[in-house]
Amino acid sequence: MFETLEALSPDAILGLTAAFRDDPRAQKIDLGVGVYRDEQGNTPILKTVTEAEKRRFATETTKTYIGPPGTPGFNALVRKLMFGGNHAVLKDKRVAGVQTPGGCGALRMGAELIKRARPDATIWVSDPTWANHVPLLGSAGIKIETYPYYDKQTRGLNTEAMLAALAKVPSGDLVLFHGCCHNPSGVDPQRADWQEIAKICSERGLTPYIDLAYQGLGDSLDDDAMGLRIMADACPELLVASSYSKNFGLYRERVGALQIVTKTSAEVSKVQSQIDSVVRTSYSMPPAHGAALVEIILGDEALNVAWVKELDEMRERINGLRDVLAERLAAATGQDFSFIQKQRGMFSFLGISPEQVTRLQKECGIYMVGSSRINVAGINNANLEYFLESCARVLK
Ligand code: LMR
Numbered sequence: 001m002f003e004t005l006e007a008l009s010p011d012a013i014l015g016l017t018a019a020f021r022d023d024p025r026a027q028k029i030d031l032g033v034g035v036y037r038d039e040q041g042n043t044p045i046l047k048t049v050t051e052a053e054k055r056r057f058a059t060e061t062t063k064t065y066i067g068p069p070g071t072p073g074f075n076a077l078v079r080k081l082m083f084g085g086n087h088a089v090l091k092d093k094r095v096a097g098v099q100t101p102g103g104c105g106a107l108r109m110g111a112e113l114i115k116r117a118r119p120d121a122t123i124w125v126s127d128p129t130w131a132n133h134v135p136l137l138g139s140a141g142i143k144i145e146t147y148p149y150y151d152k153q154t155r156g157l158n159t160e161a162m163l164a165a166l167a168k169v170p171s172g173d174l175v176l177f178h179g180c181c182h183n184p185s186g187v188d189p190q191r192a193d194w195q196e197i198a199k200i201c202s203e204r205g206l207t208p209y210i211d212l213a214y215q216g217l218g219d220s221l222d223d224d225a226m227g228l229r230i231m232a233d234a235c236p237e238l239l240v241a242s243s244y245s246k247n248f249g250l251y252r253e254r255v256g257a258l259q260i261v262t263k264t265s266a267e268v269s270k271v272q273s274q275i276d277s278v279v280r281t282s283y284s285m286p287p288a289h290g291a292a293l294v295e296i297i298l299g300d301e302a303l304n305v306a307w308v309k310e311l312d313e314m315r316e317r318i319n320g321l322r323d324v325l326a327e328r329l330a331a332a333t334g335q336d337f338s339f340i341q342k343q344r345g346m347f348s349f350l351g352i353s354p355e356q357v358t359r360l361q362k363e364c365g366i367y368m369v370g371s372s373r374i375n376v377a378g379i380n381n382a383n384l385e386y387f388l389e390s391c392a393r394v395l396k
Contacts, residue, residue, distance in 0.1 A: 032367045032375060034246070035251060056296060068284065069275075074257070082179075105256050106258035107133070107211060130184065178213075186346075210241070219344065240259045248294055318377050326341035351372060363390075
C-alpha cells in the first residue's frame with residue numbers, strides 16, 4: 001500500500017538541522033531551529049533541571065501510569081505561572097487542563113477539542129505564523145484563515161490592519177495569538193494593543209487560543225504573560241497551549257500543557273472529561289519525566305528562584321545580542337537593523353530576499369529559515385565577525 005505515498009520535502013525548520021549537520025565547513029553557523037545556545041554554542045541542561053533530576057531519581061517510587069491529564073501538581077503550578085497566582089479564573093476555578101507532550105501536543109489537543117465543541121469554527125492565525133501551526137492545527141480537520149500581523153515596511157506590528165481584520169472575524173471563531181516572542185517575527189503587541197484585541201474578541205464573541213512557548217524569554221515571566229492575562233480578564237473562554245521546551249531547556253523531554261478557561265466553574269468537569277478523552281484517544285497519556293522536573297522546580301521555593309535566575313541569564317544574553325546585531329549589522333551593511341533591538345524572543349526576520357538567504361547558506365554555510373528568520377541565540381563572539389562579513393558580502 002505504501003506505493004501510493006509520495007516522498008515529502010524536508011520540514012522547513014527541522015530540515016535545516018540535518019542540512020547543517022551534514023555541512024563540512026568549519027565556519028558554518030546554525031541560525032535555524034529555535035533552541036537556546038550559550039556563548040559556547042551549546043544548549044546546556046539547566047542546573048536547576050539537573051538538581052530536579054537528582055531529587056526525582058532519589059524519590060521516585062513507581063513508573064505506573066499517570067493518566068490522561070498528567071499530574072494535578074504540574075497542572076496547578078503551570079496555571080499559576082501563566083495566569084499569576086491571583087487571577088480570577090483560578091480563584092473562580094474556571095480552568096480545565098492537561099499536561100501534554102510539548103507545546104505541539106497541547107496545540108493539537110486543543111484543536112481536537114475545538115473540533116468536538118464547534119466543528120465548523122475557523123481558527124485565524126497571524127500572517128506570518130510559526131511554520132508548523134497550520135499543519136498541526138489543520139490536521140485536526142479545522143479550517144484555518146489568516147489575519148494581517150507583520151508590517152514588512154516598518155518591521156513592526158501592522159496594528160491597524162490586524163484590528164480591522166479581527167473586527168470582521170465571524171462570531172464563534174477562534175483566533176490564535178502568540179502570547180509573547182512572536183515566532184517568526186519577534187514582534188509582539190504592546191499593552192494597549194492587547195487591550196484593543198481583547199475588546200474586539202470579547203465584543204465579537206471570538207475565542208482566543210494562545211500559544212505561550214517562550215514565557216520568560218522576552219521581558220520577564222510576568223511581562224510575557226501580560227497579553228494572556230488581559231485576554232483572560234476580558235474573554236469568558238480561552239485556550240492556552242504552553243511549552244516548557246525553551247524556558248526550562250527541556251526540548252527533547254516534550255513538556256507542555258493545554259489549559260482551557262471555561263465560562264463557569266460548573267463547566268469545568270464536563271470540559272475536563274472531554275479533553276481527557278481527546279488525549280486518551282490520541283496518545284493515551286503524556287510522558288511523565290520532563291513534567292515531573294518542572295513540577296519539582298516550580299514547587300520548591302529555592303529551586304524556583306534559581307530557575308528564574310537561569311532564565312534571566314538566557315533572556316539577557318539574547319537581548320544583549322539583539323543590541324549588538326542591530327548596531328554591528330548596520331555598520332557592516334549600511335542598512336537599518338534597529339528593529340532587531342525592539343523585537344523580542346529568539347527570532348527576528350533579517351528582512352532579506354530568499355535569494356540572499358540561499359546565498360548565505362550556499363556560499364557561507366549560514367543557515368536560517370527561508371523567510372530570513374534567524375535564531376538570534378545562534379550568534380556568539382566566535383562567529384559574529386564571520387556572520388557580519390558574510391552579510392556584508394551578500395547584502396551589499
Ligand atoms: C522553532 O520554531 O524553530 C521551534 O519552535 C522548533 C520547532 O519545532 O519548529
